Amino acid sequence: MAFVQFSDVSLAFGARDILKNATLFLQEGSRAALAGPNGAGKTTLMRIVAGAVAPDSGERAVTKGARVSYLPQTGVVHGDGTVYEEAERAYGFAAAMLGRQEEIGRLLEASTSDGGQTARLLEEHAAIHEAVEGSGYFRRRERIREILAGLGFRDADMDRPAREFSGGWQMRVALAKILLESPDIMLLDEPTNYLDLEAREWLEEHLSKFRGGVLVVSHDRYFLDRTVREVYELWNGKLSRYPGTYSAYETRRAQELEAVFEAWERQQEEIQKLEEFIRRFRYQATKASLVQSRVKQLEKIVPIEIPEGMKKIHFSFPPAPHSGRATVKCLGVGKSYGANRVLDRLDLEIERGMKVAFVGPNGAGKSTLMRLLAGSDRDYEGEIRFGSGVEAAYFAQDTAEKMGGDATVEETAEALCPFDLLPKLRNLLGAFLFRGDDVNKPVRVLSGGERSRLALLTMLLKPANLLILDEPTNHLDLTSKDVLLEALRAFQGTVLFVSHDRGFIEELADRVLELEPGEPARWYVGDYGYYLDKKALLAAEAAEAAGGAQRLAGVGPGGAGASAGVSAGAATAAAGAPVPGEAARPLSYEEDKARKARLRKLQKREEEILSRLEALGGQKAACEREMGLPANYSDGAKMRRLQASLDELEREAESLNAEWEKVAEELAEA
Numbered sequence: 001m002a003f004v005q006f007s008d009v010s011l012a013f014g015a016r017d018i019l020k021n022a023t024l025f026l027q028e029g030s031r032a033a034l035a036g037p038n039g040a041g042k043t044t045l046m047r048i049v050a051g052a053v054a055p056d057s058g059e060r061a062v063t064k065g066a067r068v069s070y071l072p073q074t075g076v077v078h079g080d081g082t083v084y085e086e087a088e089r090a091y092g093f094a095a096a097m098l099g100r101q102e103e104i105g106r107l108l109e110a111s112t113s114d115g116g117q118t119a120r121l122l123e124e125h126a127a128i129h130e131a132v133e134g135s136g137y138f139r140r141r142e143r144i145r146e147i148l149a150g151l152g153f154r155d156a157d158m159d160r161p162a163r164e165f166s167g168g169w170q171m172r173v174a175l176a177k178i179l180l181e182s183p184d185i186m187l188l189d190e191p192t193n194y195l196d197l198e199a200r201e202w203l204e205e206h207l208s209k210f211r212g213g214v215l216v217v218s219h220d221r222y223f224l225d226r227t228v229r230e231v232y233e234l235w236n237g238k239l240s241r242y243p244g245t246y247s248a249y250e251t252r253r254a255q256e257l258e259a260v261f262e263a264w265e266r267q268q269e270e271i272q273k274l275e276e277f278i279r280r281f282r283y284q285a286t287k288a289s290l291v292q293s294r295v296k297q298l299e300k301i302v303p304i305e306i307p308e309g310m311k312k313i314h315f316s317f318p319p320a321p322h323s324g325r326a327t328v329k330c331l332g333v334g335k336s337y338g339a340n341r342v343l344d345r346l347d348l349e350i351e352r353g354m355k356v357a358f359v360g361p362n363g364a365g366k367s368t369l370m371r372l373l374a375g376s377d378r379d380y381e382g383e384i385r386f387g388s389g390v391e392a393a394y395f396a397q398d399t400a401e402k403m404g405g406d407a408t409v410e411e412t413a414e415a416l417c418p419f420d421l422l423p424k425l426r427n428l429l430g431a432f433l434f435r436g437d438d439v440n441k442p443v444r445v446l447s448g449g450e451r452s453r454l455a456l457l458t459m460l461l462k463p464a465n466l467l468i469l470d471e472p473t474n475h476l477d478l479t480s481k482d483v484l485l486e487a488l489r490a491f492q493g494t495v496l497f498v499s500h501d502r503g504f505i506e507e508l509a510d511r512v513l514e515l516e517p518g519e520p521a522r523w524y525v526g527d528y529g530y531y532l533d534k535k536a537l538l539a540a541e542a543a544e545a546a547g548g549a550q551r552l553a554g555v556g557p558g559g560a561g562a563s564a565g566v567s568a569g570a571a572t573a574a575a576g577a578p579v580p581g582e583a584a585r586p587l588s589y590e591e592d593k594a595r596k597a598r599l600r601k602l603q604k605r606e607e608e609i610l611s612r613l614e615a616l617g618g619q620k621a622a623c624e625r626e627m628g629l630p631a632n633y634s635d636g637a638k639m640r641r642l643q644a645s646l647d648e649l650e651r652e653a654e655s656l657n658a659e660w661e662k663v664a665e666e667l668a669e670a
Contacts, residue, residue: 009058030213168194320493
């Protein structure tokens with residue numbers, strides 16, 4: 001079985017420890033996430049696993065012949081080849097193996113005597129044949145088109161030069177190459193950054209079938225919950241492993257961090273008291289010995305460090321100006337780009353306070369509609385009316401490109417910050433990943449992602465009652481997304497947004513507008529879960545109707561006899577009466593919302609039970625080890641205490657197992 005591992009690995013940059021005695025193990029079937037605050041060194045750790053960076057100390061071991069592929073966050077640029085040709089380069093390893101196989105064939109033809117060498121060559125020849133066959137090399141044309149299509153490329157894109165595509169699409173080509181390589185260990189650093197919802201869902205499905213090991217960094221909580229079974233967290237140079245889903249890790253980590261925060265706050269109070277005492281009595285001769293004692297106490301304190309990304313930050317918008325009930329109306333709105341009809345006779349009314357997600361595949365018109373509503377594109381058919389007092393703020397994907405100049409990050413934000421938020425400005429900048437010296441950078445030297453975050457923050461600081469947000473979460477980490485999500489949920493105005501982060505949509509949207517090329521827009525009065533359930537129901541009804549039509553025509557299973565039965569059922573349904581065997585009526589929005597709340601509560605309790613059972617298992621093992629020590633089993637009193645502790649742990653485990661069974665049954669029902 002192929003594996004990659006390193007043990008006792010340490011790496012420092014200057015005085016800062018990136019890794020301290022870290023241990024990590026990945027093998028076939030591993031599904032691991034790498035978590036930690038921005039700047040913790042996750043990308044550096046990935047590069048060590050990939051073999052691109054050598055640690056200062058420790059050992060890295062890789063199974064002989066194992067292939068490890070690494071997808072970086074950014075920076076992959078392709079040459080003059082077409083999209084298809086670039087993807088086909090993923091099979092370079094197989095082509096090299098076939099070259100070696102031909103060489104072995106020539107050696108075998110020339111071989112005359114050495115039986116041992118002949119046996120070794122035959123064995124290598126067979127191993128190469130098996131490896132190439134397993135790589136899919138001989139079916140590569142179908143695989144290349146399947147994977148490129150899954151990542152959003154159309155048939156017409158296959159023969160276009162890859163360099164013509166944007167940086168995000170070039171990263172999709174790079175991801176396609178990694179998937180086509182089908183290595184033993186796959187290292188993916190932010191693979192979802194440039195993927196829309198459909199491509200993310202396709203990638204989740206693809207990874208579920210992948211037999212090798214995966215280590216992934218992602219800021220998409222939903223994607224991580226669907227793909228990983230263990231989490232490695234890098235924090236202050238220490239690498240810790242947490243078995244279970246990403247949500248289970250977050251629950252357990254939140255409990256641990258609460259204790260760290262409490263200890264940090266106590267330590268800060270102690271430091272403050274000592275420093276205050278030293279300041280007050282530094283120059284009083286009668287207090288000299290006491291002051292010296294406090295100085296020594298202060299010097300002995302080992303500070304508890306909390307990375308900026310872990311600190312709790314809350315952000316609230318300036319109060320939304322009052323507006324009328326109707327925020328915006330679209331009356332017969334249409335938009336074309338040449339022969340490409342993007343929006344067609346769109347009628348839509350959005351009321352104050354709604355949180356509306358625009359969903360649909362690439363090219364469906366989501367960003368186009370955002371530009372029309374924001375007023376940045378006035379070349380359209382139909383009419384867009386805004387309610388009284390509506391003040392809109394717009395964040396576009398290209399907003400960052402318009403930012404520049406010599407003003408620093410802090411000066412730029414300060415110029416637009418309302419007076420009452422100025423004391424919190426540093427915290428707000430921290431929430432959008434501008435920490436420490438970052439706030440003093442001139443805007444002109446910022447990366448695209450940094451400019452995008454600054455543009456989003458400055459837009460949110462302006463008083464508005466209609467927020468139009470096109471991919472606001474693209475360059476945010478999980479902590480920053482949570483800060484933004486909390487603020488948007490509390491916002492009293494209207495929010496229209498596009499996002500490829502499913503968890504973000506599920507938590508924010510209370511309405512969904514679905515856009516599809518060549519289809520009329522569909523409006524769903526409910527959250528994202530309601531939208532998905534409704535779509536599944538409509539698809540099932542359409543499939544049933546299509547099957548019924550086939551059977552009525554005598555072409556379905558059962559011939560004419562079957563069609564007569566369906567015809568009677570269809571007539572009954574058309575009259576409004578229930579059809580025998582018909583599915584239960586769809587839940588109302590309120591019922592569906594209550595069901596999902598119950599489901600989330602049960603899932604959370606299940607995670608808590610599993611986490612506690614795991615902890616109990618460790619405590620029981622420790623107790624049993626203690627009981628096995630000669631020094632203890634010769635001490636009757638101590639053995640009785642240990643036995644009592646073990647009995648108590650077993651009773652708790654038995655109780656939790658019983659509760660787990662009950663929760664599992666309720667989950668199945670829900």
